[in-house]
Amino acid sequence: MxxxxxxxxxxxxxxxxxxxxxxxxxxxxxxxxxxxxxxxxxxxxxxxxxxxxxxxxxTPNNRTVSSPATNEDLNYEVKAEIPRKEIVKSKDETIVQNVKHYTEQRSEIQTYEHPLQPNFALSGGLRTPRPGYKLGNIKKGSKVVIGIPTVKREGKNYLPGTVHSLLLSLIPRRADVRIVVFIGEIDPSFIREQANIIAEKFPEQIEDGTLEVISPPTEYYPDWSKVLPLTFGDSFERVKWRSKQNLDQIFLMMYIYNLAPEFYLMMEDDVIASEGYMEKIMKYVEEMSNDDWFYISFCNLGAIGKLFQHNALPPYSTFLHMFWNRKPLDWLQIDFVRAKVCSFDENEQQCQIRTRQQTPMYSPSLFQHIGKVSSLKGKLQLLKDHSFKE
Structure with missing residues (x-):
């Protein structure tokens, strides 16, 4: 031994x-x-x-570095890719389903607050909003992102024509321009119907990251019966319509803000664009590089063709959220500028001059409103921009 x-x-x-x-x-x-x-x-x-x-x-009980991670190990969103270009043929139509469809599984539910009197603007998840549905995947850091909110209309769908015009008129083709379509509804069947239409008509743009479709989470909108003051003699339905438009635009702007583009181009879902519009926009922006401006208007109407700089989106979204149920979107755009540049000790004419300096207008207009059936039930919208030239 x-x-x-x-x-x-x-x-x-x-x-x-x-x-x-x-x-x-x-x-x-x-x-x-x-x-x-x-x-x-x-x-x-x-x-x-x-x-x-x-x-x-x-030893079997020890897990090595090469062991595959489970969903429980990932404390961030999981994106499951569904096979692309799965064709479903019916009797009268062919739908391209899920060209590249990412479904976000959120680890926690975001809360959104839109009270009668907001205490904290951009509360809950509005600073970094996450969609309830998402089709496509735009990369961060584009030159321009075009935002198009869309909702249900009675018997009409102008959205495919609008997207087609914006893409077709993007001459020469630019790799630094992206489009985000925001479906301002929480009805799953309507959302998927619209997404399938976009996927069928624009599969290449979905695939290459030019085009993305999103919708808000189901918990985004408030109980309308508790949060709408009836202002300016408008009916409940009209106040709801314009207030919802503000909430849709806030979500869309803050979502695009987090995509970090240099510029955001506000659009509606029933427009056509003039040929080469983006080249004209960028040339004009270069000419205005030494001026202080809030937005540049490339259309005389409402919320069409308004170009914002990236850093303007959070303060403007905050302002909109403070008064989201009080005034229409286009009124609040002007209110924001007047609060910024006008003084109480000057007359109205001087205030208007300062306001126009902050909101320069390009002529002729690069976008035209074509929709006659409004998203507000029973309303016809016949406005035209007479300075528009194709």
Whole structure:
């Protein structure tokens, strides 16, 4: 029987049973000569560490770095890709389903607050809104992102024609321009119907990241019966219509803000564009580079063709959210500018001059309103921009 003392005894006692047996079998053939004790101690230390590491790797209960992560390990959104270009043929139509369809599984539900009297603007998830539905995937950092909110209309759908015109008139083709369509509804069947129409007509643009379709989460809109003051003699339905338009625009602007484009181009879903519109816009922006402006208007009507700089979106969205249920969107645009530049000790004419300086207008208009059936039930919208030229 061999007795070990000093470093040898310590090393053997510290090993697991498997390692200890291995070392004992290897060392029964000899004793450590006292003069070479330090050399053999060093060799044993290295051998023991290697043996322990090897046992750790092959033990089934230990998970290695290469083990696949589960959904529980990922504390951020998971995007599941559904196979692209799955064709479903019916009797009268062909629908391209899910050209590249990402469904976001949110780890926690965001809360959105739109009270009668907002205490904190952009509360809950509005600073970094996440869609309830998403088709396509736009990368961050584009030059311009065009935002198109759309909702249900009675018997009419102008959206495909609007997207077609914006893409067709984008001459020459620009790789730094993107389009986000915001479906301002929470009805799943309507959302998927609209998304399938876009996927069928523009599969290439969905695939290459030029076009994206989103909708708000189901919890986004408030209980309308509790949050709408009936202002300016308008009916409940009209106040709801214009207030919802504000909420849709706030969500869309803040979503696009987080995509980090240099500019945001506000659009409606029933317009056509003049040929080469983006080249004209960028040339005019270059001419205005030394001026201070809030937005540049490329159409005389409402919320069509308004170009905003990226850093203007959070303060403007905040202002809109403070008065979202009080005034229409186009009125609040002017109110925001007047609050910024007008003084109480000057007359109205001076205020209007300052306001026009902050909202320069390009002529001729680059976009024309074509929709006659309004998104407000029973309303006809016959406005035209007479300075528009194709």
């Amino acid at each position: 061999y007795a070990f003392s000093g470093p040898e005894a310590f090393l053997l006692c510290c090993q697991t049973p498997e390692v200890s047996d291995t070392i004992r079998n290897k060392t029964k053939m000899f004793r450590f000569p006292s003069r070479n004790n330090n050399i053999w101690t060093a060799i044993l230390v290295v051998y023991c560490f290697l043996a322990v590491y090897y046992i750790g790797l092959i």
